[in-house]
Amino acid sequence: MFIDATDFPQGHVEAARVCVIGSGPAGMTLALDLAKAGHDVLLVEAGGEEVEDASQALYQGTVVGDEYFDLEYARLRYFGGTSGHWGGICRPLDAADFQKNPAAPGTGWPITADALAPYLKPAADVLEIPGDFDDQALGDTLRRTEFEHSPPVRFGEKYLPPARESDTLRVVLNTALTNLTTDAGRIQSATVQTMQGAQWVIEAEYFILCAGGIENSRLLLWANEQNDRKIIRNHDLIGRYWMEHFTMSIAEVIADADALAPDEDGVARFALSHDFQRDNGILSASFEVNPTAYTGTRALIADLLCIAPKLGQRLMGDKKLVCGSRIIGHWEQAPDADNRVALGDEKDGLGIPRVVLHWQRTGIDRTTIARSVQGLAQAFADLDIGRVRLYDWVLDDSLPLPTEGTIASWHHMGGTRMSADAATGIVDADLKVHDQTNLYIGGSSVFPSCGFANPTLTIVQLSLRLADHLKGKLEG
Numbered sequence: 374m375f376i377d378a379t380d381f382p383q384g385h386v387e388a389a390r391v392c393v394i395g396s397g398p399a400g401m402t403l404a405l406d407l408a409k410a411g412h413d414v415l416l417v418e419a420g421g422e423e424v425e426d427a428s429q430a431l432y433q434g435t436v437v438g439d440e441y442f443d444l445e446y447a448r449l450r451y452f453g454g455t456s457g458h459w460g461g462i463c464r465p466l467d468a469a470d471f472q473k474n475p476a477a478p479g480t481g482w483p484i485t486a487d488a489l490a491p492y493l494k495p496a497a498d499v500l501e502i503p504g505d506f507d508d509q510a511l512g513d514t515l516r517r518t519e520f521e522h523s524p525p526v527r528f529g530e531k532y533l534p535p536a537r538e539s540d541t542l543r544v545v546l547n548t549a550l551t552n553l554t555t556d557a558g559r560i561q562s563a564t565v566q567t568m569q570g571a572q573w574v575i576e577a578e579y580f581i582l583c584a585g586g587i588e589n590s591r592l593l594l595w596a597n598e599q600n601d602r603k604i605i606r607n608h609d610l611i612g613r614y615w616m617e618h619f620t621m622s623i624a625e626v627i628a629d630a631d632a633l634a635p636d637e638d639g640v641a642r643f644a645l646s647h648d649f650q651r652d653n654g655i656l657s658a659s660f661e662v663n664p665t666a667y668t669g670t671r672a673l674i675a676d677l678l679c680i681a682p683k684l685g686q687r688l689m690g691d692k693k694l695v696c697g698s699r700i701i702g703h704w705e706q707a708p709d710a711d712n713r714v715a716l717g718d719e720k721d722g723l724g725i726p727r728v729v730l731h732w733q734r735t736g737i738d739r740t741t742i743a744r745s746v747q748g749l750a751q752a753f754a755d756l757d758i759g760r761v762r763l764y765d766w767v768l769d770d771s772l773p774l775p776t777e778g779t780i781a782s783w784h785h786m787g788g789t790r791m792s793a794d795a796a797t798g799i800v801d802a803d804l805k806v807h808d809q810t811n812l813y814i815g816g817s818s819v820f821p822s823c824g825f826a827n828p829t830l831t832i833v834q835l836s837l838r839l840a841d842h843l844k845g846k847l848e849g
Contacts, residue, residue: 385573389415392577397454399815400583406840408542419549420451434728440776453529461525463830469647470824476654479708480822483793489834496833515752553596583815586785590714612714616706618782624700628759656705658745659825786820
């Protein structure tokens with residue numbers, strides 16, 4: 374059911390067993406799963422049923438470092454959250470993504486892939502995909518990767534009717550978290566404020582922050598400052614190790630059409646083997662090959678005849694085999710403490726400091742780009758399926774990275790990372806904040822490292838796992 378906070382008097386207190394902040398894929402999945410199990414849940418969403426300029430403007434912020442998107446438009450503040458501009462591409466993390474990578478300090482999770490495996494099929498049901506992922510090895514270095522495509526599910530649209538009809542789920546819109554209060558390592562209450570300025574209080578047994586990959590850090594930083602840093606003792610760790618999947622066009626390829634047979638969305642996707650990544654001291658990468666019209670391949674074929682005559686002649690001999698394509702790379706970013714969400718001096722309309730996002734690629738990131746692309750090109754040649762012509766900036770690391778076109782993937786990860794102890798992260802393996810007994814965090818902000826997979830499927834898996842954990846607490 375939906376409740377109208379404008380009916381509450383100033384200082385009103387609303388009680389619930391569980392309070393979930395945020396209605397995107399993480400918060401909505403968690404809240405509905407708990408409510409279906411009969412638990413009393415209050416879901417608090419800062420935006421309304423539709424995107425509104427005044428609410429969206431609260432996401433304005435500043436980026437320091439590399440070129441990045443306008444933060445006001447890189448996420449959505451309304452019922453269903455940023456699923457409103459999600460492209461629907463799904464893939465779980467590889468088992469190796471949970472392990473430490475010697476080339477990048479700070480990588481690795483305190484859980485293994487086995488911890489999330491039971492939640493793959495249920496998460497696939499939520500996202501309306503089959504959930505069957507089967508990569509194909511192409512030699513020792515290259516693999517053809519499988520992604521699946523959600524319709525895409527818009528969480529606000531899909532779950533509006535069940536949220537309205539639920540007797541155990543209460544939803545309040547246009548209400549933003551502005552503070553938490555803690556005592557003796559336990560969150561006592563949450564202070565929230567409507568867009569009209571009225572403040573009221575939520576008391577609950579458990580609080581789960583699912584406000585997004587930037588907002589989780591911002592709200593936690595602000596609440597911790599207001600509580601004399603008693604929510605999280607290691608205040609300086611909040612917001613650090615923020616990550617993105619950076620994305621750039623890297624090359625053109627001429628190859629056998631069969632080798633580049635597209636997936637259902639018209640592209641072919643490849644990745645390098647994990648052994649290649651470890652042997653070359655790099656992080657993971659995914660390559661998307663997008664077919665282009667044949668008229669754009671003639672110059673490529675001419676070049677190919679010079680550098681690989683046998684393949685060039687074979688392609689020219691039967692034009693049906695020719696596929697001229699552009700390659701886009703997607704790379705895992707190394708977790709780095711200097712990439713972080715911080716609070717600025719300017720405050721938004723609710724009195725919360727605006728975000729200052731510090732983000733730039735480091736040396737290992739540039740190395741990952743260069744070595745992975747060269748590995749892809751060599752694998753295509755070794756397998757005799759095509760030849761790749763790399764752009765100049767890939768070959769010469771003295772040239773700057775591109776700043777125009779697509780530069781990243783709108784995947785906000787890290788900032789409240791999962792860790793084995795409070796010295797290295799914010800939440801434990803169960804997503805509970807280390808220094809609190811009843812505060813949890815959901816979403817991709819808990820990722821300690823990120824692989825190359827799009828994060829939404831993993832977000833939903835984590836939320837379903839957290840729901841099971843909380844059911845044990847609520848029913849115990």
